[in-house]
Amino acid sequence: MTTVTDRPAxxxxxxxxxxYAAHWRRLVRLSxxxxxxxxxxxxxxxxxxxxxxxxxxxxRDPERALxxxxxxxxxxxxxxxxxxxxxxxxxxxxxxxxxxPGADQAALVTDRRAAVLDGLRALPQRQREVLxxxxxxxxxxxxxxxTLGISRGAVKSHASRGAATLRTHLGxxxxxxx
Amino acid sequence: xNLHDLLEDAVADVEPADRLAELRARTASPARAAAxxxxxxAGATVVGTAAAVAVVATLQHTQESAGPAGHGMHHPGFLPxxxxxPRVSDPDAEALPxxxxxYYVGEGGLYREFAHVRGNDSLLSAVLxxxxxxxxxxxxxxxxxxxxxxxxxxxxxxEVETADDGPISALAAQQVVYTLQANLGSxxxxxxxxxxxxxxxxxDADPAVLNPVSISDPAEGNEYEGxxxxxxxxxxxxxxxxxxxxxxxxxxxxxxxxxxxDDAGMRPWEVTVDLAGxxxxxxxxxxxxDDPGFTVTASTDTRTIVVR
Numbered sequence: 178m179t180t181v182t183d184r185p186a187x188x189x190x191x192x193x194x195x196x197y198a199a200h201w202r203r204l205v206r207l208s209x210x211x212x213x214x215x216x217x218x219x220x221x222x223x224x225x226x227x228x229x230x231x232x233x234x235x236x237r238d239p240e241r242a243l244x245x246x247x248x249x250x251x252x253x254x255x256x257x258x259x260x261x262x263x264x265x266x267x268x269x270x271x272x273x274x275x276x277x278p279g280a281d282q283a284a285l286v287t288d289r290r291a292a293v294l295d296g297l298r299a300l301p302q303r304q305r306e307v308l309x310x311x312x313x314x315x316x317x318x319x320x321x322x323x324t325l326g327i328s329r330g331a332v333k334s335h336a337s338r339g340a341a342t343l344r345t346h347l348g349x350x351x352x353x354x355x
Numbered sequence: 356x357n358l359h360d361l362l363e364d365a366v367a368d369v370e371p372a373d374r375l376a377e378l379r380a381r382t383a384s385p386a387r388a389a390a391x392x393x394x395x396x397a398g399a400t401v402v403g404t405a406a407a408v409a410v411v412a413t414l415q416h417t418q419e420s421a422g423p424a425g426h427g428m429h430h431p432g433f434l435p436x437x438x439x440x441p442r443v444s445d446p447d448a449e450a451l452p453x454x455x456x457x458y459y460v461g462e463g464g465l466y467r468e469f470a471h472v473r474g475n476d477s478l479l480s481a482v483l484x485x486x487x488x489x490x491x492x493x494x495x496x497x498x499x500x501x502x503x504x505x506x507x508x509x510x511x512x513x514e515v516e517t518a519d520d521g522p523i524s525a526l527a528a529q530q531v532v533y534t535l536q537a538n539l540g541s542x543x544x545x546x547x548x549x550x551x552x553x554x555x556x557x558x559d560a561d562p563a564v565l566n567p568v569s570i571s572d573p574a575e576g577n578e579y580e581g582x583x584x585x586x587x588x589x590x591x592x593x594x595x596x597x598x599x600x601x602x603x604x605x606x607x608x609x610x611x612x613x614x615x616x617d618d619a620g621m622r623p624w625e626v627t628v629d630l631a632g633x634x635x636x637x638x639x640x641x642x643x644x645d646d647p648g649f650t651v652t653a654s655t656d657t658r659t660i661v662v663r
Contacts, residue, residue, distance in 0.1 A: 193382060197375050205371035210362060219371050223378060230382040234492040235576065293365035313362040340358060347361065 189233035193226060196242055201226075203314075204250050210309040211254035213294050221257050225249035247314070248324050251306055258302070296346040303327075304339030311336055453477075456537040457484050458530050459494035464566040465526070465533055466494055466656060469574050478506040481538045482515060485530060490575035493657060497527035506535055512557050513545045520549045528555060529564045536560055565621060567591050568644050570656045578661040583628045583640075585613070588621045591644045591654060596624055598642045608633060613642070633662045 187195065201222065208218035225246050229236065236242045297305050303325070310321045318336075322329045356364070454469040455477060468489050472480040482503040485496055504516040513535050517523070532545045544557035570587040573579070589596055594617065600609040613626035628640070637659060644654030 190379075190382070193378060194375070197378065201374075202371055206366040206369050209366050209369050215369055215371065218369075219374060222371075223374050223381075226378050227381050230378075235490065237488060237492070289361075290365045290368070293361050297362075297365075308358070309362065312358045313366075315359070343358065 187233075187239075189230050192233050192236075192239070192242060193230045196229065196239065196246065197226060200243060200246060204246060207247075207309055207313055208250050208254045210294070210297055210313055211251065211305060212257050213298055217257050218254070221253040222250055224253055244320075244323065247310070247316075248326075251310070251324060255302060255306075292347060296343045299346060300339050300342055303331075304335045304342070307332055307335040308339045308343065455481050455484060456534065457481060457489070458533040458537070459489040459491070459496055460526055460530060461491075461494045461566060461656075463654065464564045465529060466491070466566050466569050467533075467537070467571060468494070469571070477538045478508070478513065478535055481534050482506045482531065485534055491658065497524060497530055503531070506531075508539065508543065511543065513539065513543050514548050515545055517547055517549045517554060520552075520554060523547055523555050525561075526564060528558050529561055532558050532560050533565070562590070562621070565590065566656060567654045568596055568642050568656055570640070570642055570658050573640065573658050573660050575658055576661065577658075578663055579630055580663045582630050583660065584625065585628060585640060585642070586623065586625045587642060587656065588623050589615055589642075589644075590621050591615070593645050595645060596642050597645050598626060598628075598640065600628060601639045601641065602634075603637055608638065612645070630662050635661075635663050637661055 204222045204225070205215070205218050208221045209215055212218055212221065228249050229242050229246050232245065233242070236245055297308065300308070306325060307321055310316045310324060311318075316324065318329050318332045321332045321336075325332070327335075452471045452473040455472045456467050457470050458465045458467050460466075468491060470484050470487075470490070472484045482505070486498045486500045486502060488496060502518055504518055506513060506515045508514075515531055515535070528545070528547070531547075535545060536542050542560060544559050546556035546558070547554040568587070568589045568591060570585060572586045573583060577583075585598065593615070595612040595614050597612055598610065599607050602608050609628055609630075611626065611628075613624040615624045616622045624642075638661075639657055639659050641655060641657045
């Protein structure tokens with residue numbers, strides 16, 4: 178207790194490598210749930226990693242860094258969505274994929290995935306973010322509140338409204354045993 | 356399938372490209388090779404470019420005692436008043452917990468930071484906060500999580516319960532003394548207790564351990580628009596201290612002097628920095644003792660701020 182706490186064990190570069198190894202894929206997938214477009218998601222998450230590298234002196238702790246990364250990914254995904262290009266590109270792709278609704282198992286899986294992403298896309302932004310953080314990252318209400326900078330009460334109400342709307346949208350998918 | 360499985364499945368086929376090499380390239384910057392290599396250089400630049408630019412320095416005649424005890428949350432005048440809310444704030448966000456003064460160990464002695472700390476008991480909250488790393492990477496704490504168990508006023512002293520009976524260094528003790536006296540608003544001595552036995556104390560505040568120049572506001576990472584009021588305290592004999600604002604390219608964009616009030620002991624200084632016309636971005640605010648010979652080391656304090 179009498180020695181001054183050491184500087185972080187990791188340098189910013191080391192932290193970047195470790196955080197990348199542990200969280201890159203999951204965070205890109207989180208962003209895909211929010212923006213739908215994988216290319217955009219990769220850009221968003223890459224920017225978040227650059228930001229966390231720049232702030233490592235202040236974060237210094239992997240848990241805090243991960244919390245910061247999550248927040249950066251959600252905020253940057255939100256900004257990316259404001260770009261009409263994303264929406265337009267996505268609309269084109271959807272039209273293309275709906276031309277041939279195959280009947281085999283692979284096509285069913287593709288349809289199911291598209292339905293979930295469409296359902297999320299149709300939700301108000303906050304509800305979509307809360308659902309992604311809660312059901313994909315398994316965050317607690319308190320962690321979601323911190324990530325989004327909203328109260329726990331707001332998290333609760335966004336979660337219940339979002340889940341209800343999504344359930345209605347997905348209907349039978351939720352009841353299927355797959 | 357439940358919602359968890361459906362969301363998991365919806366992105367199960369997303370295999371992102373490996374962008375690590377690209378990330379390494381984007382984050383590789385010679386400027387970051389060492390932490391604040393320009394720390395002293397910034398102070399030296401002040402002496403060379405003494406012309407003050409767009410600065411209003413004001414004298415602050417705040418009524419206060421010589422020690423640190425009367426500061427912090429008990430003196431709203433010393434709290435950051437013009438700080439913009441954090442970027443993540445939302446209309447339905449909960450109010451931030453109160454700001455507590457916490458003393459950390461830096462080069463040349465103790466420095467004070469203000470931290471938002473949750474909890475109803477300010478003494479307990481303050482000792483627990485002492486176990487957390489400071490916001491400013493130039494500082495450190497002598498206490499690790501779990502070292503300090505409780506703090507309360509008993510029989511005219513502050514009693515701090517420690518988790519073990521190891522020796523307590525003078526500086527570690529002073530960190531606790533200054534922090535708890537500031538939060539109590541009274542210069543009551545501190546006793547360190549382990550399992551009912553007095554380990555150390557009563558310990559009084561030792562003014563010799565305070566860094567001779569310190570910044571109270573801004574706190575590390577504060578965001579400003581238009582102007583910034585900086586405040587702090589100093590024990591140097593000079594009637595003024597020097598300050599600079601340095602941008603990310605290490606260029607001095609503002610500098611000047613802040614007048615120190617002529618009380619004895621730790622005396623307040625205050626200066627309003629005009630930020631109009633500065634590019635949004637990160638800047639470093641530094642105050643330095645006006646000591647051209649640089650005979651006294653560490654008479655400097657720095658804060659990173661963000662100009663919107």
